[in-house]
Amino acid sequence: MTKLIGQRAVASLLSLLVLMVLVFFLSRLTGDPAVLFLPIDATEEMKEQFRVLHGLDRPLLEQFNQYVLDLLQFDFGDSLRKARPALDLVLEAYAWTLPLALLTMTFVITAAIILGSLAAFKVGGFFDRLVSIVSLVGASAPDFWIAIVAIMVFSLSLGWLPTSGVGSVAHWILPMAVLFIRPFGLIVQVVRSSMLSAQSSAYVKTARAKGVKNLRLIFIHTLRNGMLPVITVIGDQAAAMLNGAVIVETIFGFPGVGKLMIDSILQRDFNVVLAAILVTAVAIFLMNILIDIAYGLLDPRIRQ
Template identity: 35%
Template sequence: MLDFIVKRVVQVVIVVFLALTVVFFLIRLSGDPTTLFLPPDAPKEQIEEYRELLGFNRPLYVQYAEFMKGAVHGDFGESLRSGEDALGLVMARMPATFQLAISALALSLIIAIPLGVLSAYKRNTLFDKASVGITVIGQAIPNFWFGLILIFIFAAQLKLFPSSGGGSVKHMVLPVITLALYSVSRFVRFTRSAMLDVLSKDYIRTTKAAGTPTSTLIMKYALKNSLIPIITLIALDLGVLLGGAVITEAVFSWPGVGRLLQQSLMNRDFPIVLAGVFIIAIIYAVINFITDILYAYVNPQIRVK
């Protein structure tokens, strides 16, 4: 078991390292950030002096080495715009992002699991076909487009909810629904598939033939034995929701990490972007790590993989 844990820890480190490396070089393609902090008519000497002050006049490989050296110690530098600690700014926004992601996950489960169970039990009926069709559409609709539709209908036309900002439950409604759309579709299809697999087992047929009430058959035997893969998906989906929150927060101006990253990308505030990617990558990798460990504990055969 110890060897398995060590192997997974190494994988977590590699994933985070690769994520930071790729993003470090990709954001450099957006251009020189010094041009955004100086007047358009700034003399060349002033531009070069400012680039030297920020360290952007050094070769890219030197900048990368310095960045990685600091990142190992949790130092991502200071925001180019505000001068504040980049990692501190990201961490201050994390509670709002977690609030959004966890709320979306809870809403997804409340809606999706009952629908998935009913869809499996009523297999090949009109309800099942309609449910599957809706989930396909839900997975195909881009989150940002769905969010804009919700804003147009419920904020601009009906004026039931605010279109942007945070601070109250009303502000959460539209972004949570937007973020939950894809997860609901995934969970419905996954729950339906897991339930169909269990319902086809011999012991379910035997239990049903013995006259067990339908509700008991579904809840006690079928759903209970379908929960292991569903729980795995729940753990992984939290990481997906945290990543997807970047776009949703930008659409609704939600004061989370996603909104901060979107603004930082526009401003070419590299330290904040890299600190944000680091935190998201760590969370996603740790969630996967914990899921792997729990799976290995339940099923020792997984440890040899």
Template identity: 45%
Template structure:
């Protein structure tokens, strides 16, 4: 266990460091943001003073050293847009994205397990064909198209739901529908395929011969043994949902890190951009670590040290 944890920790730190370095360099290739924050007629002396105050006048490698030193203290610098520490700005927005992503995956996984398992149990039926067709359509439709059509139909034309913001359940419907549709379609396909393999296995035949009921066979015996590929895909999709929030939060004005990231990129707020990437990357690494632990629980034959 200790060896496994150290291996995953080392891999996670190296991945995160590489990601931060890449974002650090790419952000600064756009040049100094001085002209975004100073008047159009700002003198060269004003620009030079702005760059000196924010450290943009130093060579790139000096800026990188200062940034990495700050990361170890959880200090990403001060946001140019908000005037607060970047880590504070990001952590204030992160719960909104985490809530949206968590509820999205909960809905997608639950529905996919129910629908996919039922489809596998009734293979070849009209319901099975409808499930396959519906899940294929769900995973094929782009998120941004669903978001725009949802706003146009339910918010503008029918005036049933709000167009943006975060509040009561009405504000959750369109963002959740937009984000959950694609994971639901993919997971339904995976659940169905995994359940078909499990239902054709010897241990399911033995359970049936012992008189075990259909529900217990499907959800107790077959589903647990089909859970590893489902868990693998669900973990990948969870990371994609966080990334997909970039589009959804922008369309619906959701006050999360996706919306914050777009604003920071437009304003060249380097500190916030780097903080978003680092905190989001760390969250995804932790998620992958927890999925690896779950593998060993679902199948003890999987060695943690391997």
């Protein structure tokens, strides 16, 4: 188990290094920040002073070397737009994104496991068909389309919910609902398939023959042994939710890391873009390691 986690950690570190190199150099291809930040009538001398002030006048390799040296000291540089440490801005944005993602995933996992398990218990029944149809539609619908339709229906037409902001509980309902639909659709299908496979095993048939009650048979005997593929897709969808938050937060004006990232890309605020992507990548890598640990807890063969 320790060897597996060590291998994953090394692979994650290498992926992080590759990502850092790609994002750093690709972000420099978006244009000259001096043109964006300075007034339209700024002289070439003013633009050059801006580049010198922020180290943008030096060769790209020299800029990259300096950036890596700063990163080793946990210095992500300052925001060109707000003149504040880029890491502080990213962490402030994550203070909004993490509660949104954690609350949504909690509802997703709970609903998907319960409904997927119950649907698998009576295959072909009305409830099974209903859950299958809803999950397929949810898994297929793109987030941005759902978000736009939700605003048109529940905000503009019915006037029930606000279109943007974070001032009250009502402001969280639409972003959470939009983020809920796609991972719920995918996870509930995997839960249903895993439960169907587990039900055909000998230990479940033996438990049923001994007269074990249905709920105990589903959630104790069957579910625990069908959780490995479910954990995999939960981890994938949790990571995808952080990526999906980029679209949802931008549409709903939610002040999370997704909106911060889009705003920073449009404004060529390089340091904030890099900080947001690297912090998000680290969070995803840590999540994958936690999934490996959960694997080991559920399956003793992995711990060997």
